Amino acid sequence: MPEGAPTEARPVQLRVVASAVSEVSKAVRKAHRTRGTLAGFSHRRRLLKRHAGVVVTALRRAEARLDTDPDQALTELGRLVMKIAERYVEGRLGQLLDDDEVTGLQPAPDREPLRLAVAAALFGAASYGVVLAPIPEAAQTYLVGSCGLLILTTVYGRGARKALEVITTLRGG
Structure with a gap:
């Protein structure tokens, strides 16, 4: 300081x-x-x-x-x-x-692969749940997207924006 x-x-x-x-x-x-x-x-x-x-x-x-x-x-x-x-x-x-x-230090664990796997599994489960839910098809797309945002925010916290940037890059946006 x-x-x-x-x-x-x-x-x-x-x-x-x-x-x-x-x-x-x-x-x-x-x-x-x-x-x-x-x-x-x-x-x-x-x-x-x-x-x-x-x-x-x-x-x-x-x-x-x-x-x-x-x-x-x-x-x-x-x-x-x-x-x-x-x-x-x-x-x-x-x-x-x-x-x-x-010397004598143990490597800090890298939890990024685990976070990505958890986010993907949760998103897949949420998407499947939305498809099975008795809601109009037009609303399903928006609900799946909302679930994805909620899951990324939950798993990545403040880093969710960066995770979204990665997804944008992957889809070519």
Whole structure:
């Protein structure tokens, strides 16, 4: 936090930092896809995904210190993010952080595939239920769409808009 920042502003500033750490974590998880250094089914993918999970754990551990020592935690987070960015630019996806910074850490679980599967299963069940319901056919389309929006909002929360953007991209919109 900036020195002399009002105490009332700290919670808001900490939420901003937490949101930024979340965005960095997502980018780290996608780095093996976005950097363009791997073939589609490379044997190196699993190692890079594991390293990304460990890097996310290191970021989360530094973020957790915001509640006990915010100034030191911000310094540490800034250092980690700068190192990750530099290494990404250099193409060092398997060493976004040094070994001593990730030793003993377990990779953070990636729940995105599970979320996608849950959303798809719920949408399929809701669509089937709507088709079986005794409602006019013209209303079914709108009800299925509404169910889809509700399910995405429930499963993805604030990230529902991004999930909708992915769907738009897939259908060619």
